[in-house]
Structure formats: structure tokens, C-alpha cells
Amino acid sequence: MTTSDARTPASKQSAENQGDEAGKSIGWHKGYVQGSRPDLRVPVRQVHLTNGKDVTLYDTSGPYTDPAIDTDVRRGLAPLRENWIVARGDTEEYAGRPVRPEDDGVKHTSPRGGLRNLDAVFPGRPRQPRRSRDGRPVTQLAYARRGEITPEMEYVAIRENVEAEVVREEIAAGRAVLPANVNHPEIEPMIIGKRFLVKVNANIGNSAVTSSIEEEVDKMTWATQWGADTVMDLSTGRNIHTTREWVLRNSPVPIGTVPLYQALEKVDGRAEELTWEIYKDTVIEQAEQGVDYMTVHAGVRLPYVPLTARRKTGIVSRGGSIMAAWCLAHHKESFLYEHFEELCEILATYDVTYSLGDGLRPGSIADANDEAQFAELRTLGELNTIAKRFGVQTMIEGPGHVPMHKIKENIDLQQEICEEAPFYTLGPLTTDVAPAYDHITSGIGAAMIAWWGTAMLCYVTPKEHLGLPNRDDVKTGVITYKIAAHAADLAKGHPGAQEWDDALSDARFEFRWEDQFNLALDPDTAREFHDETLPAEPAKTAHFCSMCGPKFCSMKISQDIRRQHGGSQEEIEEGMAAKSKEFAAAGNRVYLPIAD
């Protein structure tokens, strides 16, 4: 982890240099765990402690933090999985759909014409899209059902420190998904399921109002550097196709999208002009580019729309409101719902994972767990069953705004209705009164719902409800959600989760400040805050901190207590146990009457 731009060699230096900053050869470096084949090496974050020990942490930062790899955003990342995909022999390259100006929101009639800046077109190596050779599913779900343990499955097994067979079983049962489009060979495989580490998604994306391609690519690498497990590109403005190409070719994590947003751009924002054909064309366009999972709001059905009329905040999901508008304008059932099986056939041929969207999620505490929300959830359950029949991996999206006492009902109902398919929730926000702090109002709900079984958390930044997140907001959102996810891993008793906390707490008790910083979710800010009050270098090895000062430190006194009772842990315990016995008689007496 480092705050400097991950895409430049400089960042690799600074990663290595953290040790030097401390004047010792400590800090961390990118390590790899070798799998069963030479091209299967799983990245880890190796933290070297001053006491000689090492701590190994899960790493999502991709090749950008490996000084041995020369990365270049204009070239893109190496296609790590290409050989694995080709070796399976069930896919073929093909000409693919021609890219049209409309894909970037440019009308032929548009006076503006062309891209905002033509050199924005991704310059990386030419590639042809790939799809199933015979139309049969080429999904990790299909392989898992056939009993195959793919390299991708072995990869995530090593990452999660579990048996590969466990990974295969969870995927085969539909309790976990491994999003990996055959056209996105650059990703480092990861898995989303309640038996595995809780994952975090970070949203990026330009809008008609702000931001550029460069910013979005930078936000993606920045987010994964701080721990984002997947990234959703929610661009809604122009250059959508080109922005997505840059993001995909440079992303080490699965990329998700909401195809409906781009489809709407193609009809110039007029929901009623949307058609199945335009939507289908957009899905194929994005599948050929390599989008790993797509949010599909097929659960927003015409009969449910009236259920939102009484709501305090109506429909707050963009996709949900677009589909509701379409349904009412045409007075017809949703074209997504009606063509769902055809959509399944398409997704199966690229291994695009469904993220069935909750278009009717509550947008306020008042609307939580209402009729509209749960009516849609039941439909998502039906669609989940259909998707599985077509061999498509599927997860289910969840709310939203929900007060604490109504959170558990959401995960329990979803798990029951959707046959334990992975739940993927946005927070939920536990109150509406704190705009500018919704990473916190939602971090509370996220930690709780993840503890109870949610597999992935979609982050919320401080700008939620107010504006588009900048670089700092993205970092704050990711760190907040990594906290929620790890707190849930601890509460679920995930094997190995507590080792990280223990290592940091040991460092804290022993005043190994540099180790505390290097083990922290955000070493830079931890170090910076410490230096504000005790900037001097010796302070980083001082046996006190600024909270109490030198002569008045609970940790120090607590250690003195140990020392008074001999060096070794055994001696300490003997000595103390002896005293304990001595005082047992008195100690067991409830209250000693005052002598005087």
C-alpha cells in the first residue's frame, strides 16, 4: 500500500522504501504463493516485522505493487488467464461486434462528432473477442458442476487458504461465484461467497457532469491498491465504451457494470425508447470487452411499480427507475423480465456473472423492508433459479437504507428465497440524517449484514447523496468497507482472520510502532497521525505514546507488572497464580468491611 500513483514505477519504489523510511530493512513486499503449475502464482502482501516474524495478508493491488513487473496503462496488464482459457478448448475467437460512435454516446447527427479526445482510444495490443465455441456455457459454474477444479478455482483456494474442492463445491452449489469473463484474462481470480472472506466493491464512473477517462482508470487502480476486490464502472456520460476498455485492460480485479446505463445513453436518455434489441446489443458489446459481472434489474416488474407510490423516497435505484418508467410508458411487462432466458444464453457464452439488481431497494429508513422491496426479492429468487438452469453464475443485490433492527430480515429472506446465492449489499445505511458521513452510517449496517452472511459489500463514500467521489473519497470508502468486511470475518470466525489483529495488538503492546504502521489497513495515515504529536524518529521506538506521556503509560505499567513477576511467561504466571491463591480467601469474599 502506498499513496503514490500505483501505475508508475515510483510507487513500486515507495512500496519497497517503507522499510528504509523506518531506517531498517522492514516494511512489506509483494510475495507469491506458487500453485500446481508455473503460471499459477498467487500474490500476497508480506509484512516483515521488527521481531523477525512475517505476516501474510490478502493482496488485491495487482502487478502495480510488484517492482519486478513493468506496467504501462497504455499497454494494459498481461493476460494472466489466457492460456487457461485457451487450454479448455471450449471457446473461440471471432470478429465481434463493430464498435460504433454511439457506443461512446456520439450520435451520427451530433455536431460534436467523434470522441471528446480521439487519442483516448485504448492503444494496447489488438484483440479479438472470445465466446463459447458451441453456445454451451463456458462458466465456472458449469465446470464446477462437472467436477472440474479449474486453475481459477485453485487460485482462489490458495488466496482463501482453503481446499480447492471446497471452492468447487460452493460454486457448484451456487453459494459462491467466481466472476471471470473469458474476455478479461487480466484478472487475478477471486471468489464471492459466505464461506469465504467478505469482499468489497468500489464504484467508479464518469457522469454527464464530471470526470475523465484518466481519472476513472486512476480511481480503479487506486481502489484496488487499498483493497477493493471488484470495481464497478458506472459511467453514464460520454466515452463510456472507451473508458471501460481502459479500465478493463488495466484491471487486476473483476469489473462490473450496469448495461442499462449505456443502453439509455444510446437512446439519449429517453427511457421509453429503450428496446430489448438495444439492450441486448449493449450486453454483447460489454461482454466482448470483458465485463465480468452485470447488474440486471429484471426484478422490477410492472405490477410492483404501484407499490412504490406510497413510499417516502419512491424508487432510488437508477436502473430500477428507468425500468419502471419504461414499463409504465409502454404499459407492458419489463423487457428484461420477458427476455431473461435469452439473456441467460448470452451471458453463459462469455461467463458473465449476473448481479440481479434490487431496483426497488429502499432509499430511506421509512421505506425499509416494504412490500415493493420484498416483492422484487421474490422475483429475483425465481430469476436466480432460471439463471442456474442456464449455467450462469448469479449473485443477488440488496439494500440500501435499513435501520439496524430490520437488517437481519433482509439477509435471512434473501438466503431462503435465493437458495443461498451470494448476497451483495449497498451498506445498508442505518440512518438518513448524516449526509457527508454515509460511509459511516452504511459501514455500521455493512459490518452487521456481512457478519450475518452477506458475501460482498458495495462501498459508500462520504460523497453519497451529495456528489461524485474524488480520489480521497474512494480511499475513505474502501478503507471503511475493509473495516466492515474484516470485522465480519472476525465475527464469523473465519480461519486466520484474527491473526492479523493479534499481530497488530502484539506490536501495540510491545511499542513496535513501525510494525503497527505496516500492519495497519492504512499505514500512511497511521504513521502521519502518530508523527503529528511525536514527530521525532526516536518516538517511533519510544516505550510510550502521546496519549499518556512518558511517566504515565498503561502499557508500560502493565509490562512492569509482568516484569515484577519474572521474565518468562511461565514465571509470570507462576508468580501471579501464587499471589492469586494467597488472596483467594479474601478475594472471594464479596466485600471487605472497612477496618477503620
Next chain:
Amino acid sequence: MTTSDARTPASKQSAENQGDEAGKSIGWHKGYVQGSRPDLRVPVRQVHLTNGKDVTLYDTSGPYTDPAIDTDVRRGLAPLRENWIVARGDTEEYAGRPVRPEDDGVKHTSPRGGLRNLDAVFPGRPRQPRRSRDGRPVTQLAYARRGEITPEMEYVAIRENVEAEVVREEIAAGRAVLPANVNHPEIEPMIIGKRFLVKVNANIGNSAVTSSIEEEVDKMTWATQWGADTVMDLSTGRNIHTTREWVLRNSPVPIGTVPLYQALEKVDGRAEELTWEIYKDTVIEQAEQGVDYMTVHAGVRLPYVPLTARRKTGIVSRGGSIMAAWCLAHHKESFLYEHFEELCEILATYDVTYSLGDGLRPGSIADANDEAQFAELRTLGELNTIAKRFGVQTMIEGPGHVPMHKIKENIDLQQEICEEAPFYTLGPLTTDVAPAYDHITSGIGAAMIAWWGTAMLCYVTPKEHLGLPNRDDVKTGVITYKIAAHAADLAKGHPGAQEWDDALSDARFEFRWEDQFNLALDPDTAREFHDETLPAEPAKTAHFCSMCGPKFCSMKISQDIRRQHGGSQEEIEEGMAAKSKEFAAAGNRVYLPIAD
């Protein structure tokens, strides 16, 4: 609420001006609810909405936000409760204990001599301390048991929007405390108990290493301005007595302390030199100044100390480690435990509330809910019973560092063992791995434990474990904990709690941006974030936000849906219900086979 210095008339202006900023006479102003007597006026925060409605919120900011009151930190606040206290006729003024140089950490032998800056001595009106006339308890608990509803009880009843009798009952039963030292007449009474709004405490205090008297007083007013219900002065450096005097005379909220910290200063930080006499003298010194509640670590007993030897982080409570060091140094039972009844007699004569400290609270996830922690809790239960016998109001302090799945056991055990005495917890932090973000790791645990019955939450700032909080950290800590407290009020179904969320959500759905800002916990930051992406004044009334842009807004589409179905709510529902019926047949069919 305003970010400018609360103690200057300027801040009052800016509070008034929030409306002008918006170009309209909206915003908020300080209001009062008149009680049964002229001098009983309960402050509220009146938010004026652009739709003509008003929202009334709980207000902790004191006279500083009332433009009609001229405040001056050098004079102190008006003694609001003085007449009520005198009228009871059960207290008397007396000479009191002379203030000594040692009280400010200055040794006679000290070459430094005198205060760091002599003009620091509080210049306000001279006052004599007050105590019980005949040694009998002059506590709100004693009055409540006698069936008396004091002006203080009526005051909090109005604040909490409940019957005064409910307040009296909860106090009489020991399920709630109303901290109000007879020597702190400046406070606006508040109550701490699970049947009332969850409260938030903010810690301030200088240390041997940093900060000044001025800073501490400013932090206090700053914290209460953002919603702190009580403030603890944890000063450990020099000028402790004088700093506390400034804080008390200017504080509209109850002030808590840990007398042990000052006592330790008096023996130059050598725990083994502490004596009951020095401690008792310090308690009287602070009680005469007006400290409303005191943390007493009388539960740290000698036989429990060995139980901490096996711990990952030993004893992390400062008070706990001091008492442990004393017990072991003298090989004797804690003098606080042995003299507890005598201490009760003292506190009862000033109405100082006990906050029985959890000196053995866990300092890491690994140590949560262990033998040492719960052994101390059982002793706190015994002490709670004794305190009640002496008519002393009592609350119990709780952890600390606790993973989510072990939180509920803490509140359940405490409520059982301590006969439902108010629980007052520090977080708990739900993971150890995020130094610099412990306001968030602990905000998660705080919201949960408050939902389950904790009455007051002690805030944690981003600087926890790293350094002393500055002004920004104090604000961030308070806002984070107000979020946790309000989320808990919602989950507990506290009457009226959701009205605030509903008002803000209505404003959000109707694009009343200024109303959203004025209703927010932090209007300044919400406005600032919005302006970052859409600075133009018209944008604050624009019917879209920067997240989606003008043509692509879920709220707008959602409103269009309503409009399509007629103006009035009735028409909307009729129209939609009709459509709903029409589609019922199809809608109820689980899946429609694809036509083509």
C-alpha cells in the same frame, strides 16, 4: 451548528446567517420550550424548512448558540440551577479546601514554580463550594426515591419528550442517572438511561506532552456544539486544577473526570506512593469544583491482576493499570475497594455520580470477554449495590475491544449483574487492524451495543492509539458517535427518533437541498461536498444531482412516475392500483415464456 468558534459572538452570527447563505430566511435558530416555572426553559434546535414546516431537534450546544445571550469564557456561564439547588434547602456553602500548588502539579520544591502562566487562573466571579447540610445524600436518586420530581427531572422530561414521572421512576430504580453536582449549577440537565435517547461523551484533556488550557476549553465548547452530551476532562499534565475550573465554569453539559489521574500527578507519577488520603483529598477537591461524575476503578482487585498475565495486551486502562501497580507494589487489596463506602458518603454529599470504571477492559480482540474482564464486572455489580445503599447515582463502564459476535454478551451480563444500571461503553472497537480509523471500527460496535441497551457511548477519535485529538478529530469523533447513537435510537424505536430521518428524506426526494443541509448532523460539510461538484447557487434548487446529471436522475424519473398518474396521492394510488389489477394475472404468473 457552525464551524466557527462557539465562544465568540461571531459564531452566533453565523448560526443565524445559515439562512442568509441560502438567500432565504431559512436555516435554524435556538428555541426554548417553557417549563412549569419561568426559569425552566429547555433549549431546542429549531430547523426551518423551505416548505414552511419546522423540525425540532435535541440541542446540546448551550447558551453559545443563542444570539440573545452574551457569553464570555472569562466570566463563565450563568448558574442556571442555583435557585433550584438553594430552594431545596438541604445544602450549605462552606469555606472549602484551600487550593494548593500541587493541585496544578507544581511542587514546592519545583524550580519551575507557579503555574505555567499565572493569568491562567480563572477570573470569574468568586464562589464558595456547597455540600449537604447534614451529610445526608442530596442526590437526584435520593429525591426520586422520596417521590420528588425536581426541576432537573422536569427539564430532562421535556428534553426527552416523556412524562416527568417516567424520569423519576427510572432514576429511583437506578436504571438512569442525572449527573448534576450541586457545585455545577451551570449545566443544562440531561439524563442517561436505556429508556431515553442514547447519549455521547467526548473526552478532552491535556497531557504531559501537549496542549493548553485554552485548547481544552475550546474543545469542550466545540464538542458540545456538535452534540456531545457530556465531556470528560482527562488531563494528566500540569495545570489540571485550573484547566478543570475553566472547563466547568463554561460547560453547559455534565463534566466527568478520573480523580486517580490527578492523584497520581500529586505523587509525581509513582503509583506505589498513592494513598487513600491523597485520593480522598483529590475527590473532595474536584467535587467542590463541580465535577458531575467520576470514574472510579474500585473493581480492579488484587486477585484479578494475575488474570491479566496471559493477556495479549495486559491492562490498557490507565486507571486500571495504576491500581494494579499499587496492589502489587504493596501486596494489598485496592484502597479504592477497601474505602468504597467512605467514598460513597463523600459523593452523596455533592451529588457526584459514580462511573464505575472497567480497569480490566480488553485492549484487543484477543482479550475480549475474558476471565479478568468479567471478574471485575461482577465486583462492579457488588459496588453498584453498595453505592445505591448510600443514595449515590451510578453507571457502569464497559469495553473496549470486542468482536461483533461477543458484544451482546457484554450488555446482557452487565444489565443482569448491575441491576440495569446505565451501561457506558467505549466503542467497542470491532477490530484492531485500523489505527487512524478507530472512530469507525468502534462506531460499528457502539451502534450495536447501544441498540441492545447501552445508555451512553464514550466517543473514540481517529487519533485513538496514535496521539491526542485535535479540533477536527473531536468533531469527527462526536459526529461518528451521534450517528451510532441515533442509529440505535431508531433501532430501539425511540418515539420521535424517525421523524428526523423522515424530514431529511422528504427534503432529499423533493430536491430541497438547503433543507437537507440544515437537517444534516453536519450541515457545513454536507453543503461543502455538494458545492464541490455543483458550486453554482441554482444547483441548490436544481432537480438533479451530480451523481446522475440532469437527464438521468432516479429521483426525477421516480417523481415523473407519480406525475403520470395524476397530482394527488389518491389519484396516484388509484391509477397505479388499476394498472396493478390489470397485470395481476400475468404478474402473478412466475415466468412468462418468451414470445419469439
